[in-house]
Every structure is written in C-alpha cells, then in structure tokens.
Amino acid sequence: MMSAFFWVFLALSAGFWLASWTVFLRLRSVPSVAGGSDATVPPLESGISLIIPARNEEENLATLLPSIAEQDPPPLEIIVVDDHSADATASVARDHGATVLASEALPEGWYGKPWALVQGARAAKGEWLLFLDADTALESGGLTRLAALTVAKDTVFSACPWHRIEKPFEELCAFFNVIMLAGTNAFTWRGFDTEPIALFGQAMLVRKRDYERVGTHGRVKAVVLENLHLARHFEELGIRCRSYLGKGTLRMRMFPGGYAEMEKSWAKGFLSGAGNTPRGALIGVSLWLSALIMATIALTFLPLAGEAVRIAVAGFYLVCAGQCAYLFRKAGRFSPLNALFFPVSLIYYQWLFFLSAHRRRKGLTTDWKGRDVH
Secondary structure, rough: HHHHHHHHHHHHHHHHHHHHHHHHEEEEEEEHHHHHHEEEEEOOOOOEEEEEOOOOOHHHHHHHHHHOOOOOOOEEEEEEOOOOOOOHHHHHHHOOOEEEEEOOOOOOOOOHHHHHHHHHHHHOOEEEEEOOOOOOOEEOOHHHHHHHHHHHOEEEEEOEEEOOOOOOOHHHHHHHHHHHHHOOOOOOOOHHHOOOOOOOOOOOEHHHHHHHHHHHHHHOOOOOOOOHHHHHHHOOOOOOOEEEOOOEEEEOOOOOOOOOHHHHHHHHHHHHHHOOOOOHHHHHHHHHHHHHHHHHHHHOOOOOOOOOHHHHHHHHHHHHHHHHHHHHHHHHHHHHHHHHOOOHHHHHHHHHHHHOOOOOOOOOEEEEEEEEEO
C-alpha cells in the first residue's frame, strides 16, 4: 500500500512538472542583428530617446551611462529624470553627458516612477522612447539590437535584463527572476500568438505617438508594477506587446545596497504581480512550483521506500534541479549549486511571498527609497 502511494505521488509530481514546461518553451532573446553590431538598421525618423528615472542612483548611473556611451550608433539623446535625489545623481548624469531633468513635485495620487517617466517623455525629441531603469546597462551592440525591432508596426517592446549576480545573498532571487519571465506570458508554447502578453518594466521601447495614444504612464500613475497594467491598455488599442530575454542585450545589477534592499523590492511588487499575471501563466507557474515542492517532499520518502522508489525519487529530484539550472541561467548569472539545492531558494520565495500577503491583508506599506508604497 505504501509503495503504491509513493508511485502515485511521484506520477502526479511528474505530471505537474511536464505541464509546467508550457510557459517556458519559447524563451527567446532579443534577436541578433545580421552582420553584428555594425549592421545597418532601418533608419528611424528622429532616433531613439533614452529616458531614465533616477532617485538616489549615483552608483547605478556610473555603470549605465558609460554603457550607453559605447553604443554605435548612439541614441538621439539621454534624459535622466532626477526624482528629488539626496545624492550626486544629477552631477553624475551630467558628467556622463546626459540631459538632467529635475522632477517636479510629486502630484497627489502618483507614484514616483510613473511621474518621472511622463516628464521624461514630455521632453523627449525622439520618434521612439526607450525607458530604462537606472540599475540596467547595455551590452555591446545592445542598442542596435533593440533599434532593429522597430521595423514592426503597432508594437511595443520590452526586455528583461540578465541579472548580474555578485553577492551570495542575491542567489535567493532565482525564483523571483524566473517567475517574472514566465509571468509575462511571452514565452509559452504558443509564442507571440499567446494573449495577453505583459511587458517588463526595466526596459520598454515604444513609439512616442503610441505612448501618447495609450495615455502615457498617467494611465498607471498609482499602481505597483505599472508595466503589467500598461500592457493591457496597449492591447486594448490594438498595439501588440512583445517581450524578450535580455541576455546579450541588457544586464542589470538589482540590489547593490544589500539584502534589505532586495527584500523590500520583491515584497513591494511581487504579490501585486501575481494578482495581475495572465491566468495561463499563473497556472503554469503554480504547476511548476507545485512539482518542485513535491520533489522536495519526496526526499522524505527515502528512509521508508524500497530501492526502486528511492532511485525514482532521486532521479526526479535531479531532473528538477537540471530544469532549474537551465531556467536560472536564462534569467541571470546564478550558480549551478543554487539549482542543485533549489529548495533553499524555493523556501525563501514562498516565505517572502506569504509575508507580503500578510502585510497586504494588514494594509501595511513598504518603504521604498523614502516613500511609502502600498
């Protein structure tokens, strides 16, 4: 009887694991430009304006802005919107040749990032707007790759930067990063035929007139993860959303400020992200997490099971670890040991997720860069 239970449990786990692949089958990166970074890209009427919202981002800008300066051809302009920074954000931006726009006072009912982006877009001269978070950086030829996407009409593009891991605590981001990819619904077995497809907030490329048609970030002025909500408004206008992996095009260093910064960042947005994830992607992610949890639980069978079950449990666990290694490397520079011992990162993800849910039920806010975020 016990042996039969073990086999049924493993079969169910394997079924969940196989079904979860539906949201990971088309993990496409920003396409390479034929001929490399010096290849001819279809000309844009007035180029690309880069818009970077920045609140206390002097260290990140010292990485991002030089990476932009290395692009050939360069963007039309670089606009850094200084969101009332208390550090040297403005002077660092000017030293690297960016146009610095001092943000106006935050209006009632707005979050800081949408307000900064609206001001930057208002001042931009380019036909296309590339919104970049300050903690990103362009790889060599990255701007050319992104510019090549603009041949598509009635489309807005986004890319999730490859997470550059530098400190051990950042390994705990693995599941957050992978689930962020799956949550856009952009990498399912149906590819770009999937609907709806969400946008990544770290890097978004949009034609200025389409951005104005959708109502700018003013349509999402008081929501966390404004990119998810804005994507729906684009789709309603018939403007397609296309999202890509950023490896080879964009990278990011998310939490140079340490563990506390990381915890606050994920806590402020991930629960909201789950609530706005397309249903198909949410089901696929849930099946994947369930399979990994069941694989971990199955390890407790080992002292009780026969030899055949022990071999099956060990084999299934290693298969899950191999899948994690593959997915983690698509998202960032995560260690193979992180994948082998994936229950550690998985438990952290579950703990922080349910902690965020508890805080939301209590109506508590999260302090993020000196502002309360619900």
